[in-house]
Amino acid sequence: MKAFSAAAGPKLMLDPGSVLDIGSCWIGGVDLAPGRAIPDDGDPRIDHSLEGFLFTCGPDHIRHPEPIEKHADGKKYPLHGSFSSHPAEIVFWDAQEEGAECRARVPVTMANGGTALLERHWRIDGATGEVSLADKLTNTGTKAFAPVHMYHMNIGAWLFDDHVKLTGRMLGGGGFPWNFGEDPGGVFCVPAKEAGEQWAQVALGPIAAIGGLTLKVKFRTDTLPHLQIWRNQQAPAHVLGIEPVSHRWVSRYELAEKGELHQLKPGRSIDYALRFCFV
Template sequence: MGTHPTGRPLDEVLPRIGSLAQLVACESYVLSDGPAAASRRIRLTVGELDVELLPDRGLDIGAVRFAGTPVAWISPTGLPRRASGDDFGRTFGGGLLTTCGLRNYGPAALDEGEAHPMHGRYSTLAATVRRVEADERGAAVEAEVVEAELFGAHLRSRRRIEVPLGSASIRVEDVVTNLGARPVAPMVLYHLNFGWPLVDEGTRLETGAAKVVPRDDAARAGAWNLFPALADPYPEQVFLHELPEGPAEVRIARPGGFGATVRFDTATLPGLVQWRVAEPGCAVLGIEPASAPTILGRADARARGLLRPLAPGESRRYAVEVAFAHP
C-alpha cells in the first residue's frame, strides 16, 4: 500500500484520519478571471504533491508543488485557455508538461505538401475528460484528445495521469490510435519544464547518454550537465542526447536541495532533447523525451527515415514518469 510522507505505512495512517481528503483530493473548477478565464482545471493533491491539470490544453500539466515548493517553470504568458499553433511563443505557458505533437514537434515544417506549426497542435486541443478518481491508492484522471481533419489524418490520444499516494511521482501514459483510413506517422515530444528553486546555478543533470550533440554554436558554448549563472542575454541552448536502448532515467539535482527523476523507455521514446535558458525571467531546464531522435521537425524526421507509421486501427503507447525526492 505504500507509505505516508511521514514515513508511516498507509495502513497505519488510514485509521487515524477522518476523511480520505486529508491525504488525497481531486478538485475540478473553472477559472473566472484573466487570460485563462473560462478554462477548466483539475487539481490533484496527493501526499506531498499538488498537481494542476489543464483539460483545455490536452490535459497537460501546469503548476506543480512538491512539499510546498514549486518545481515547474511557468512562462511569462501564463497558461491561457487555448494555445495558438501559429504563434507558439505567445502562448507557451510551460508548466510541468507541454505535449508537442501529435504530428510534429520542433520548428514548423512542410511535409509532403502539408504545413505543420511549431511543436504541432496538441496543446491547442481541448480534452474530453472521461474519469476522475481518488482513493487510498492515490488519484488518477483519464481523458481523450483528438487531432483530425476532413479527408486527412485522424488520431486519438487516450491519456491517463496517475499520482500514486506515497510515491511523490506523476505518471503520464498516452495510447495514440490511428482512427483514419490511411497510415499516419505520429510525432510526440513530452516537453517537461523544470524551474527555480530546483533549477539554479549549480544544478546538475545526468542522462546516461552515450553522446550529447549540441544543436548549434550557442549550445556548444556551455557545459550541458551544469546549469550556469544567469546572464543577460543568455542564448537558448538545445542538446540532443543519444541514449542506449531500454529504460532511461534522467536525474536533476540541486546541490543541497531536492531532486527530480524522469523515467521513460527508449523503445517508444528513443529521442531525448535538453532545452536550457539561463536569463533573468527565464531560468528553465527542459527535459524532452521524444518519439524520434531529432529536434528539427517533421520534414527532417521523414528525410532521415525516423517516422514510424501507424496502420489504420493500430495503436502505440507512450509513457513518462516524473518522481521527486528529498535530499
C-alpha cells in the same frame, strides 16, 4: 485547471482545456512551472502550454514549423504540432490520499486534416509520490500518418543554484551543471536507449528551493528513444526543459530520407510513457 494529488508527491494542476497537460507542479509552497519566464514564439497555443510544467508535442509534428508533405500551397505544420489547445474529455477521476488516478480521451484534428485519438492515463502513487503517465495514440482517420511525440517538462530555472546538475547515462561524462553551454542558452538531443533496457532515466538536482530534492524522470525508450534538453536565459525567459522525444533533432526531410518517419496506419495505435518523482 483541476487539482490532482495524493498523500505523497507533487500537487499537479491538470489542464482539461489543453490535452490534460500539467500547468502548475507544486512541491510544498513552490511551483516549479516557469509561468511567463518563457520565450514567445508567436503562437498563443504554445505560449499557454509552455507556461506549464509539462506539455505534449505531436502527434503530427514536433519542434518548429516545417512544410506539410504533398501540400503544394506551402502550408506548414504548426509550432510543436497539433496537440495543444485540444480539450480533454475526462472519463475517470479518483484522487485520494492513498493514490490518484484519472483517464481522459482527447480527439485531435491534425494540420493535414487527419484525425487521431489520444487516450491519457495519469496516476500518482500515494506511498512513493511517483507520477506516471501512459499515452495511447490511435489513428482514427482514413490515411496513414507519421506519428511524432515529445514531452516538454519545463522548470523555472530561477529556482536553481550552482549545485544543480543534470545526470544520466546518455549525457556526456554522466552529467554536468544545469547551465551547460554558452549563455543565454542552447539545446541538444542525444540517444537515450540502452541495449537491454526498456526505460531511460535523467535527473535534475539537488534543488535547494524545494528542500534539496532531485527530480528524476524515466521514459519508455522503444517509442521515445532520444532525450532533448534545452535552456533559455534570454530575458524574460528563465527556463530549463527535459524532453523525451521520438525522433532526432533534424529536419522532417532528413528523417524521411533516412527511413525514420514510420507510418501509423488507420486503426493502429502507438504507446508512450513517462514517470517522474522528487526524491
